[in-house]
Amino acid sequence: MKRRWRRVLVTVAALLAVAATVGAVAVHRMTTGKLDHGTVFARTSGQFTVKPGELFSIEVFAYQDAGDNWTMAAPSPDPAVVQAAGDEYVDDFGVKDVLGFGLGGTGDLGTGGHYYFTFRAQSPGRTTITVHVAYRDALGGTFSGGPDQTKRQFTIDVR
DSSP states (O other): OHHHHHHHHHHHHHHHHHHHHHHHHHHHHHHHOSSOOOEEEOSSSEEEEEOTTOEEEEEEEEOGGGTOOEEEOSSOOOTTTEEEEEEEEEEOOOHHHHHTEEEESOOOOTTOEEEEEEEEEOSSEEEEEEEEEHHHHHTTSOSTTOGGGTEEEEEEEEO
């Protein structure tokens, strides 16, 4: 009888270990994204210097579930200086997400996430990259948060 309970407990412990491992892998995949982001710049604006051939990203925090869909704004950066290599949204994953906060009208949107706009530096030169939340930008910053929350501008020096 003792051996039977021991086998059951060992089996349950093994199943829990496998479930925890699978869960950890799933969370890791959800929070790291698919793109190589290279050097990540996480400021709200500014000037950055990169080397020719360097992969770099501009990171912007957002609540995508609330409609914060960041995109590149016109004009596009000079393709002779930097080439777009892709963009993606990566969810943060925290306790609020696990426990389901944000449901039931609490107004809490969980932990949000980050957009990564990834580029490869080309030839020496200077260009500007602008990202924005189009629908909020069109409002002219008349909502809570102001215009700095709708548009971000970065000057990139490749040398």
